[in-house]
């Protein structure tokens with residue numbers, strides 16, 4: 653009887669520890685997923701907003717999703733805005 657009781661208590665104890673570990677790992681993975689990537693395409697409005705009007709002379713524009721404001725607009729590559737810091 654005593655052995656069974658000890659075994660049960662130990663099992664519960666370890667399962668609680670393991671569950672909390674799993675929870676921590678899941679939280680960590682979700683946090684990393686949410687991290688913002690550096691945008692690849694940017695629209696004119698966002699580019700000018702973050703560079704203060706600095707823009708490459710002849711950027712090649714095409715329609716696509718802006719990685720900063722997430723809208724479908726006429727976009728170009730970030731290099732045409734000299735890789736500004738997006739906050």
Ligand SMILES: [Zn+2]
Nearest residue numbers: 695698718721
């Ligand atoms: Zn934009």
